[in-house]
Amino acid sequence: MQIYRAHVLICGGTGCTSSGSENVKKEFEEQLKKHHLENEVQIVGTGCFGLCARGPVVVVYPEGAMYTMVRVEDVEEIVTEHLLKGRMVRRLLAGGQEAGDVTQSLDKVDFFKKQLRIALRNCGIINPEDIDEYIAFDGYKALTKVLTEMTPEQVIDTVKRSGLRGRGGAGFPTGLKWEFAARQQNETKYVCCNADEGDPGAFMDRSVLEGDPHSVIEAMIIAGYAIGAHQGFIYVRAEYPIAVKRLEIAIGQAKEYGLLGKNILGTGFAFDLELRLGAGAFVCGEETALMTSIEGHRGEPRPRPPFPAVKGLWGKPTILNNVETFANIPRIILNGAEWFAGIGTERSKGTKVFAMGGKINNTGLLEVPMGTTLREVIYDIGGGIPGGKKFKAAQTGGPSGGCIPASHIDTPIEYDTLVQLGSMMGSGGLIVMDEDTCMVDIARYFLDFTVDESCGKCPPCRIGTKRMLEILERITGGKGEEGDIEKLETLAKNIKASALCALGQSAPNPVLSTLRYFRDEYEAHVKEKRCPAGVCKAMMKYVINADSCKSCGICAKNCPVGAIEGEKKVPYRIDQDKCIKCGTCMEKCPFKAIFKNV
Amino acid sequence: MSVAGECCCGNVDTREQKLTEIIEKYKNTKGALIPVLHEAQELYGYLPLKVQKKISEGLDVPLAEIYGVVTFYTQFSLNAKGKYKIQVCLGTACYVKGSSKVLDKLREKLGINVGECTEDGLFSLDACRCVGACGLAPVMMINDDVYGRLTVDDVEGIIEKYRNK
Numbered sequence: 124m125q126i127y128r129a130h131v132l133i134c135g136g137t138g139c140t141s142s143g144s145e146n147v148k149k150e151f152e153e154q155l156k157k158h159h160l161e162n163e164v165q166i167v168g169t170g171c172f173g174l175c176a177r178g179p180v181v182v183v184y185p186e187g188a189m190y191t192m193v194r195v196e197d198v199e200e201i202v203t204e205h206l207l208k209g210r211m212v213r214r215l216l217a218g219g220q221e222a223g224d225v226t227q228s229l230d231k232v233d234f235f236k237k238q239l240r241i242a243l244r245n246c247g248i249i250n251p252e253d254i255d256e257y258i259a260f261d262g263y264k265a266l267t268k269v270l271t272e273m274t275p276e277q278v279i280d281t282v283k284r285s286g287l288r289g290r291g292g293a294g295f296p297t298g299l300k301w302e303f304a305a306r307q308q309n310e311t312k313y314v315c316c317n318a319d320e321g322d323p324g325a326f327m328d329r330s331v332l333e334g335d336p337h338s339v340i341e342a343m344i345i346a347g348y349a350i351g352a353h354q355g356f357i358y359v360r361a362e363y364p365i366a367v368k369r370l371e372i373a374i375g376q377a378k379e380y381g382l383l384g385k386n387i388l389g390t391g392f393a394f395d396l397e398l399r400l401g402a403g404a405f406v407c408g409e410e411t412a413l414m415t416s417i418e419g420h421r422g423e424p425r426p427r428p429p430f431p432a433v434k435g436l437w438g439k440p441t442i443l444n445n446v447e448t449f450a451n452i453p454r455i456i457l458n459g460a461e462w463f464a465g466i467g468t469e470r471s472k473g474t475k476v477f478a479m480g481g482k483i484n485n486t487g488l489l490e491v492p493m494g495t496t497l498r499e500v501i502y503d504i505g506g507g508i509p510g511g512k513k514f515k516a517a518q519t520g521g522p523s524g525g526c527i528p529a530s531h532i533d534t535p536i537e538y539d540t541l542v543q544l545g546s547m548m549g550s551g552g553l554i555v556m557d558e559d560t561c562m563v564d565i566a567r568y569f570l571d572f573t574v575d576e577s578c579g580k581c582p583p584c585r586i587g588t589k590r591m592l593e594i595l596e597r598i599t600g601g602k603g604e605e606g607d608i609e610k611l612e613t614l615a616k617n618i619k620a621s622a623l624c625a626l627g628q629s630a631p632n633p634v635l636s637t638l639r640y641f642r643d644e645y646e647a648h649v650k651e652k653r654c655p656a657g658v659c660k661a662m663m664k665y666v667i668n669a670d671s672c673k674s675c676g677i678c679a680k681n682c683p684v685g686a687i688e689g690e691k692k693v694p695y696r697i698d699q700d701k702c703i704k705c706g707t708c709m710e711k712c713p714f715k716a717i718f719k720n721v
Numbered sequence: 722m723s724v725a726g727e728c729c730c731g732n733v734d735t736r737e738q739k740l741t742e743i744i745e746k747y748k749n750t751k752g753a754l755i756p757v758l759h760e761a762q763e764l765y766g767y768l769p770l771k772v773q774k775k776i777s778e779g780l781d782v783p784l785a786e787i788y789g790v791v792t793f794y795t796q797f798s799l800n801a802k803g804k805y806k807i808q809v810c811l812g813t814a815c816y817v818k819g820s821s822k823v824l825d826k827l828r829e830k831l832g833i834n835v836g837e838c839t840e841d842g843l844f845s846l847d848a849c850r851c852v853g854a855c856g857l858a859p860v861m862m863i864n865d866d867v868y869g870r871l872t873v874d875d876v877e878g879i880i881e882k883y884r885n886k
Contacts, residue, residue, distance in 0.1 A: 137852075137853055137854050137867075138854050138855075138856040138857060140867075141854050141857055141860070141867035141868075141869050142857065142869065174856075175854075175855070175856025175857065176856045176857070178856065178857075320853070321850065321851075322851070323811075323812035323813040323814070323816075323850060323851040324812050324813035324814040324851055324855055325851070325853075326851070326853035326854075326855055329853045361759065361796055362796075362849075362850070362852055362853070363853060364865070399752070399755070399756070400755070400756065400759055401794075401796075402755060402758070402759065402794030402795070402796040402797060403794050403795035403796035403850065404793060404794050404795065405850070416755065417752050418751070418752045419751075419752035419753060419754035419755055419782075419790070420754075420786075420790065421789055421790055421793040422793065422794070437751065478855060480813070480814030480817075480855035480856070480858060481813070481814050481817045481818070481858075482817060482818075486814070486855060486856040486857075486858070487856050518813065521813070552813070554813045554814055554817060556817060560817060565817075568813070568816055569813075578793070683829065705822070705825065706822075707873070710873075
């Protein structure tokens with residue numbers, strides 16, 4: 124085996140690939156050749172480091188120097204300075220890594236200090252397309268232990284005692300789910316992995332699949348052994364081409380190594396895996412809908428009971444777990460249930476991965492122990508709100524969740540506290556909103572999403588959410604009527620009580636939670652026909668301040684509809700009837716003479 | 722001029738043969754319909770009625786059911802798409818960062834609405850669900866290329882780049 128004196132890790136996740144990390148990698152290959160370093164320095168394409176906003180990300184070991192926003196032009200400097208002469212390129216080092224203070228690991232970078240990476244343990248460290256690297260990091264060791272030393276009952280007992288709860292949304296205890304399926308007497312059972320990550324703003328599962336696909340495969344085989352299944356399906360979004368490709372490679376390699384198929388590791392246990400691609404239907408993240416979709420039908424949910432553990436895919440006992448849930452399993456087996464149960468809080472064990480986006484400096488992926496407060500996540504890890512703006516709310520749980528207002532920023536994040544606040548953990552999307560976000564508009568946005576994604580099977584969801592959306596559109600359109608808010612509340616209550624599946628039952632949550640904390644904003648819309656955040660176009664206008672206008676005419680030139688008129692030495696004016704409220708004039712005005720009147 | 726089995730450009734249309742092969746490949750798989758539709762759409766760019774009919778015969782699934790599945794999932798399209806498929810992400814992170822403004826600009830620039838295709842067949846415009854590149858919000862995709870950290874001003878240049886390709 125070739126020994127290298129240094130390793131260059133280049134992120135190949137979706138974020139960094141979109142920022143051009145492929146070209147950076149090619150340039151590294153060329154530069155290393157040019158400087159005859161190709162036998163001394165190894166390039167490793169990895170999964171997501173998490174710091175997506177500052178991609179492409181490159182980490183050079185053994186120093187652990189993290190370079191961010193690396194452009195192709197920067198590569199030669201890194202090669203000649205760092206790799207050839209041993210001098211780090213300071214201007215590219217990630218924030219917090221001061222010159223002279225460059226550490227042996229990434230722990231000192233603010234973004235990583237408070238994180239604890241269990242599900243993401245290998246992301247950004249190993250090459251996800253090489254099974255040997257996974258094995259070198261204790262990969263498939265848990266499977267070996269399970270197949271050679273443990274009974275299925277012991278496996279289930281370990282998972283139960285670990286306190287692991289489903290990371291896909293509702294937080295059902297994983298071990299209990301496995302136990303239900305294991306109790307069923309049936310020759311055919313299935314293990315399914317829900318990789319249909321549909322919440323807008325969530326990309327945790329994608330990162331795990333892209334950065335460490337084998338951890339999911341290993342866990343699925345373990346689950347198969349525990350419940351007595353020999354076939355598994357991974358239902359993955361077709362919108363994630365890199366994840367699909369890496370899963371295909373990983374499944375192929377696992378088969379080649381005898382880790383999938385008949386007689387795994389010579390123990391006689393058989394398990395096979397198939398990949399199924401979703402086709403862009405949010406409802407397929409609901410477990411029964413997902414199984415209907417694998418069966419080849421419209422992804423409509425079915426009533427429960429019977430629960431999938433009793434009657435699931437093709438009528439057989441089936442367990443369905445989310446990607447992140449599975450990614451935790453190998454570590455739980457290796458380190459023991461007590462170790463895992465020692466992390467987190469009383470009722471929420473372990474860690475949770477969040478995809479943080481929206482109005483936040485360090486957009487990206489992070490993993491923290493359960494019980495970490497929202498403040499720590501947003502300010503210590505996320506680096507706060509850009510432009511010195513004020514934090515207004517954090518949205519968790521996607522279209523099924525709600526908004527947590529600034530007054531609850533010190534709440535520890537765990538399943539039950541979030542539910543008490545009217546939101547939910549969801550799969551882990553965390554969208555940060557600042558003062559420029561209109562909460563009524565956000566509620567409208569999510570209802571618009573739900574109406575579009577409602578499968579149409581049950582009337583409360585099909586008709587009820589549509590009515591709610593109409594009311595919200597009326598309110599944001601400046602035509603809100605007295606009594607609209609109360610109507611919203613009644614509809615929300617009834618839909619929650621009567622919809623068939625989780626999609627419908629949770630669809631009113633964004634409205635209820637914004638009503639709970641931002642009722643004044645709703646009232647301003649309805650009663651005063653005013654949008655305090657200045658977002659709802661129907662209720663605001665752009666105005667030119669005659670005192671600061673220098674009559675340069677730039678606004679008029681840039682106005683797409685010719686709504687601005689004026690002449691030299693006379694302040695310009697906006698014709699409100701023609702104005703489409705695009706905001707271009709305000710952006711272009713060099714004197715900041717144009718403002719939004721809300 | 723088109724001759725049987727050839728299209729007007731003179732190249733033999735091998736797609737029908739390929740479609741038969743796709744159907745054969747999956748015929749005995751449980752839940753074959755969606756994988757077949759995925760591959761058929763990759764082949765044709767969309768799923769016209771004649772393709773659905775052929776799949777219906779090949780898999781022995783009623784046409785009505787196939788139509789039901791095709792119209793249920795947003796990834797499947799009954800209409801032809803442009804040579805360059807523009808998809809603007811309207812996921813929460815992108816929405817909060819103003820992707821609807823980018824979409825408005827594209828509509829204005831291309832003169833088409835969401836779901837439509839330009840007359841020259843060059844561009845089609847769609848709003849899509851979260852593509853998971855939230856770190857770069859707002860984001861749009863043109864075929865497989867991702868454009869992130871967009872501003873309204875970037876739109877024109879990007880479109881021109883494709884127009885001149």
